[in-house]
Amino acid sequence: MNKKNITDIDPKGKKVFVRVDFNVPLSGKDPNEEITVTDDTRIRAALPTLNYLLDHGAALILASHLGRPASAEDKQYAMDPVADRLSELLGRPVLKVDEVVGPEAAAAAAALKPGDVLLLENTRFEPGEKKNDPDLSAQMAAMADIYVDDAFGSAHRAHSSTEGAARAMQAKGGPAVAGFLMGKEIAALGTAVSNPPHPYIAIMGGAKISDKIKLIDNLLQKADKILIGGGMANTFLAAQGYDMGKSLVEEDALPEAKRLLEESPGQLILPVDAGVADEFSADAVRTDKSIEDIESHEMALDIGPQTFNRFAEELQGAKLVVWNGPMGVFEFPAFAKGTDDLAYLLADLVEDGAQVVIGGGDSAAAVTKAGLSDKMSHVSTGGGASLELLEGKELPGIAVLDEA
Numbered sequence: 001m002n003k004k005n006i007t008d009i010d011p012k013g014k015k016v017f018v019r020v021d022f023n024v025p026l027s028g029k030d031p032n033e034e035i036t037v038t039d040d041t042r043i044r045a046a047l048p049t050l051n052y053l054l055d056h057g058a059a060l061i062l063a064s065h066l067g068r069p070a071s072a073e074d075k076q077y078a079m080d081p082v083a084d085r086l087s088e089l090l091g092r093p094v095l096k097v098d099e100v101v102g103p104e105a106a107a108a109a110a111a112l113k114p115g116d117v118l119l120l121e122n123t124r125f126e127p128g129e130k131k132n133d134p135d136l137s138a139q140m141a142a143m144a145d146i147y148v149d150d151a152f153g154s155a156h157r158a159h160s161s162t163e164g165a166a167r168a169m170q171a172k173g174g175p176a177v178a179g180f181l182m183g184k185e186i187a188a189l190g191t192a193v194s195n196p197p198h199p200y201i202a203i204m205g206g207a208k209i210s211d212k213i214k215l216i217d218n219l220l221q222k223a224d225k226i227l228i229g230g231g232m233a234n235t236f237l238a239a240q241g242y243d244m245g246k247s248l249v250e251e252d253a254l255p256e257a258k259r260l261l262e263e264s265p266g267q268l269i270l271p272v273d274a275g276v277a278d279e280f281s282a283d284a285v286r287t288d289k290s291i292e293d294i295e296s297h298e299m300a301l302d303i304g305p306q307t308f309n310r311f312a313e314e315l316q317g318a319k320l321v322v323w324n325g326p327m328g329v330f331e332f333p334a335f336a337k338g339t340d341d342l343a344y345l346l347a348d349l350v351e352d353g354a355q356v357v358i359g360g361g362d363s364a365a366a367v368t369k370a371g372l373s374d375k376m377s378h379v380s381t382g383g384g385a386s387l388e389l390l391e392g393k394e395l396p397g398i399a400v401l402d403e404a
């Protein structure tokens with residue numbers, strides 16, 4: 001996974017098509033209210049790539065999906081509020097057209113001068129986008145001389161604006177390379193997949209084991225140990241014969257949980273205690289107790305203090321840590337402790353020289369909520385994409401890019 005990036009090309013005087021991730025949250029869908037961007041983190045994250053290209057004499061044609069519009073008639077998903085915010089952040093005008101491809105977009109792209117920025121309409125307004133329609137991809141590539149992908153979060157999907165346009169650019173002899181964000185993701189997650197330093201400790205949590213069986217299988221090949229918390233730990237513990245009371249246990253996944261435990265003696269580290277409650281609610285009262293003491297009316301909603309200590313021991317001296325999935329129902333303050341404590345411990349490990357990579361939407365949200373995302377080596381911006389990469393899958397949006 002050694003891919004060319006924007007420092008390997010000369011963008012001077014060129015038109016660069018950049019697939020960005022501007023899939024940002026928008027304000028209420030009240031038709032009388034002006035729609036605005038409520039969190040511009042993703043737009044800011046693209047700025048290093050965009051400013052680099054502009055500083056080096058390029059004109060930019062930007063494309064992103066936004067939300068899940070049913071069709072081009074879903075105007076609440078139009079890119080106009082994004083164009084406004086981007087213009088403020090770049091400190092220069094951003095021209096927005098009301099189509100992804102077509103005569104208006106092509107004319108606007110043709111008229112661009114170095115330093116100009118054009119934002120195309122929501123790529124999912126085009127029915128061909130998700131089908132990776134070659135004709136749509138060719139029209140995207142036709143507007144530019146260079147293709148840049150900086151949307152890691154969409155790299156696991158072979159869509160026109162990700163895989164297709166890159167291929168179409170290569171077909172007409174142009175480069176297709178990674179932006180800075182994409183390059184960082186490839187470096188951080190790629191290390192974990194291809195040549196991890198040891199000791200390598202993986203930490204897994206989150207609600208369900210069924211979503212992540214392939215991931216656990218692959219991590220068992222690469223990591224020295226996997227620490228298991230969150231709801232998925234309940235299913236493993238139930239597979240070992242513990243009565244987990246009212247805890248979330250996936251009955252259908254019990255055979256797979258048993259298989260994983262049998263195939264990896266000593267490698268999966270399970271909780272020995274839990275923060276339990278009588279009900280699944282934000283103001284439920286927490287009690288910490290050993291797993292074997294969980295009663296039929298109780299449910300495990302967080303890892304307990306002894307489990308945390310055990311995990312901390314396992315993590316001492318780790319060179320690489322990959323964490324996916326919160327240790328408990330971190331949305332409820334009383335059950336965020338295991339997740340928060342772990343985030344602080346990992347921040348300390350980074351200071352001691354370990355590489356700590358966070359993958360997965362809710363895990364990244366939990367680390368951000370604890371105010372610790374800057375302390376980690378890397379917090380992946382792509383939920384599904386980071387998990388698929390860690391599963392060992394080839395991501396079409398990355399695979400297509402020019403080899404370094």
Ligand code: ADP
Nearest residue numbers: 206207230231300301325328329360361362363
């Ligand atoms: P990620 O997005 O990081 O991959 P997941 O989506 O797999 O993580 O899981 C996150 C969800 O898991 C959170 O909403 C959290 O409330 C839930 N969760 C964690 N621990 C438990 C538990 N013990 N019981 C029920 N749900 C849990």
Ligand code: MG
Nearest residue numbers: 360361362383
């Ligand atoms: Mg999630």
